[in-house]
Amino acid sequence: MTAIRVAGLRKLFGSAPAVDDVSFDVESGSIVTLLGPSGCGKTTTLRMIAGLERPDAGEVRVGDRIVTSAERGIHLPPDKRRMGMVFQSYAIWPHMTVFENIAFPLRGQGRGARLSPAEIRDKVMTMLQSLGLEGLHDRPAPLLSGGQQQRVALGRALVGDPDVLLLDEPFSNLDARRRDEMRFELKEVQARIGVTTIFITHDQSEAMVLSDRVVVMNAGRIVQEGTPQAIYQRPQTRFVMEFLGQVDQVGARVAIGRDGAPRAHVVGACEIEVALDPSQPWRADEEVVLMLRSAAVQVRAPDGPAGWRGRVLSRIYLGERTEYVVGVGEARVRAFGPTLQMHDVGAAVALDFAPEAIRAWPAAGTARP
Known part of the structure; x- marks a missing residue:
C-alpha cells in the first residue's frame, strides 16, 4: 500500500x-x-x-x-x-x-x-x-x-x-x-x-x-x-555511475568488428578491448569513456588467463587489504589485492573484474544521432 x-x-x-x-x-x-x-x-x-x-x-x-x-x-x-x-x-x-x-x-x-x-x-x-x-x-x-x-x-x-x-x-x-x-x-x-x-x-x-x-x-x-x-x-547515466562509489575513467575508441559488434579499444593499449552494448548507436572511431568501479577490480600476477595488463604506480596498505594504482595504457586504474604477497611499485600485474563492473558512455561533447 x-x-x-x-x-x-x-x-x-x-x-x-x-x-x-x-x-x-x-x-x-x-x-x-x-x-x-x-x-x-x-x-x-x-x-x-x-x-x-x-x-x-x-x-x-x-x-x-x-x-x-x-x-x-x-x-x-x-x-x-x-x-x-x-x-x-x-x-x-x-x-x-x-x-x-x-x-x-x-x-x-x-x-x-x-x-x-x-x-x-x-x-x-x-x-x-x-x-x-x-x-x-x-x-x-x-x-x-x-x-x-x-x-x-x-x-x-x-x-x-x-x-x-x-x-x-x-x-x-x-x-x-x-x-x-x-x-x-x-x-x-x-x-x-x-x-x-x-x-x-x-x-x-x-x-x-x-x-x-x-x-x-x-x-x-x-x-x-x-x-x-x-x-x-x-546506472542509467554517467552522473549516477560516478556518484555511487569510487569510479575510474578510461579513454577508449569504438571499433566495429566484422560481425558488426561494437567494441571499445583502450587508448594507448590497443590489445585491450571491451564489448559494448549493441543496442546503442555506437559509431566507428567514436570517443567513449569507460567507467570502472574500483571496488570490483582485483590485482593479480600477470600470468594465467587474460586480463587487463599494466604496471603498479603506487601501493597503499589498508590493513585488511591493499589498494593499488595501476597504469593501463594512458589511464590510471585503482584496484585492490590481499595483504599477503603484495606487488611492488613498477611490477607488471593483471587486473580482473566482472563485466558488469564497467560501463561505456559517449565522451563529453560527443554528439549522438
Missing part, C-alpha cells in the same frame, strides 16, 4: 528551480532514501513534505489525506501532518533532560494532551529502552555523546507514533565508526516499529545499507529510482 505519494513538486528560489517536477511513491513500512550531492534539492523536497516549505506546484498525499497541494491551496501545518522529523543538527532542547526532550511532543496540543502523566512516563521509558538509553532519563541533554543525542532526537520523533518519519542527514555529525553503527541500529528500530520513512543523505553507503528504494537527485530533478542493487549495478 502506498503510504506517501509525492506528485510534481516544484519549488523556486528566485527564478531558479530548487526542486523541479519531483514525483515518487513510498510504500507503507518501507525506507526510501533521497540521495544526491549538496544543492540537488533533496532537503527542500523533504521540507515540503514536512510542511516547512510551501511548494510552487505539486502535491503530497499521506495515505488518503492531501497534506499539501499548491493547485488546491491546501497546506497543513507541520504539527497536523502526523510526521516525526530528525534534523541534521538533532535540534534537541539543551535546557531539558533526556526524558523531557522525548516527552515534549506528548505534552503539546492535539492527541498528546489527552495523555496522563503516568501514560507519558510509560511511553517515554519504553522508547528509552527501545533506543538503548535506559538509565539516562534524568541526564541533561548537553552531557550526552553525539550518538546518544541522535537517539534522543529519534526517540522524540517516534514517541508520538507518527505515520511518517523524516530524517535529514541525521548521522552527519557522528564520527565514522559511530555512523556505521547507527545505520544498522536505525534499520533495526525502523523494522521493529514499522514506520514509513524518508531518509536524506549524500552518502551512498548509507543509502545502500538503509534503503528499500533509492531516489537519486541532481540539479533539482530525479535522475534514477530503484532498489539499491538496481541503482548500483545498472
Whole structure:
C-alpha cells in the first residue's frame, strides 16, 4: 500500500528551480532514501513534505489525506501532518533532560494532551529502552555523546507514533565508526516499529545499507529510482555511475568488428578491448569513456588467463587489504589485492573484474544521432 505519494513538486528560489517536477511513491513500512550531492534539492523536497516549505506546484498525499497541494491551496501545518522529523543538527532542547526532550511532543496540543502523566512516563521509558538509553532519563541533554543525542532526537520523533518519519542527514555529525553503527541500529528500530520513512543523505553507503528504494537527485530533478542493487549495478547515466562509489575513467575508441559488434579499444593499449552494448548507436572511431568501479577490480600476477595488463604506480596498505594504482595504457586504474604477497611499485600485474563492473558512455561533447 502506498503510504506517501509525492506528485510534481516544484519549488523556486528566485527564478531558479530548487526542486523541479519531483514525483515518487513510498510504500507503507518501507525506507526510501533521497540521495544526491549538496544543492540537488533533496532537503527542500523533504521540507515540503514536512510542511516547512510551501511548494510552487505539486502535491503530497499521506495515505488518503492531501497534506499539501499548491493547485488546491491546501497546506497543513507541520504539527497536523502526523510526521516525526530528525534534523541534521538533532535540534534537541539543551535546557531539558533526556526524558523531557522525548516527552515534549506528548505534552503539546492535539492527541498528546489527552495523555496522563503516568501514560507519558510509560511511553517515554519504553522508547528509552527501545533506543538503548535506559538509565539516562534524568541526564541533561548537553552531557550526552553525539550518538546518544541522535537517539534522543529519534526517540522524540517516534514517541508520538507518527505515520511518517523524516530524517535529514541525521548521522552527519557522528564520527565514522559511530555512523556505521547507527545505520544498522536505525534499520533495526525502523523494522521493529514499522514506520514509513524518508531518509536524506549524500552518502551512498548509507543509502545502500538503509534503503528499500533509492531516489537519486541532481540539479533539482530525479535522475534514477530503484532498489539499491538496481541503482548500483545498472546506472542509467554517467552522473549516477560516478556518484555511487569510487569510479575510474578510461579513454577508449569504438571499433566495429566484422560481425558488426561494437567494441571499445583502450587508448594507448590497443590489445585491450571491451564489448559494448549493441543496442546503442555506437559509431566507428567514436570517443567513449569507460567507467570502472574500483571496488570490483582485483590485482593479480600477470600470468594465467587474460586480463587487463599494466604496471603498479603506487601501493597503499589498508590493513585488511591493499589498494593499488595501476597504469593501463594512458589511464590510471585503482584496484585492490590481499595483504599477503603484495606487488611492488613498477611490477607488471593483471587486473580482473566482472563485466558488469564497467560501463561505456559517449565522451563529453560527443554528439549522438
